[in-house]
Amino acid sequence: MALSPESEFVAHVLDIVDAIPPGRVMTYGDIAATLGSRGARVVGQVMARYGSDVPWWRVIRAGGHPPVCHENRALEHYRAEGTPLVPASVATTDAYRVDYASARWSPGE
């Protein structure tokens, strides 16, 4: 539901996510902003439905946390790509956290 595979919004979101280089990440909010909208949720919907064909693990939340229930799977990709991570031991009680400050990326870079 919500969002059709032919929508421009979906195409743009998938295009941006697919353009994110390895070792870099973007937040839902940043993607939405790039599209000229603030619908961070909508971006999340797109990922949930069509993110299967795109490096979804490179898309994280504003706090640097990967999508809920996917952190374990995403972690493998991060380690494989060399994405800057912040160990939980020195950061929070969570499993880990993405070094958003260093890994954040913007289209056209």
Place this chain on the structure above:
DNA sequence: ATGGTGACGGTAT
């Protein structure tokens, strides 16, 4: 048109 639904964001408690 109206309401409901989110892989969200931010502020308040």
Place this chain on the structure above:
DNA sequence: AATACCGCCACCA
């Protein structure tokens, strides 16, 4: 730090 709540936006019944 962890919840709770509200505000956002695109889309479907």
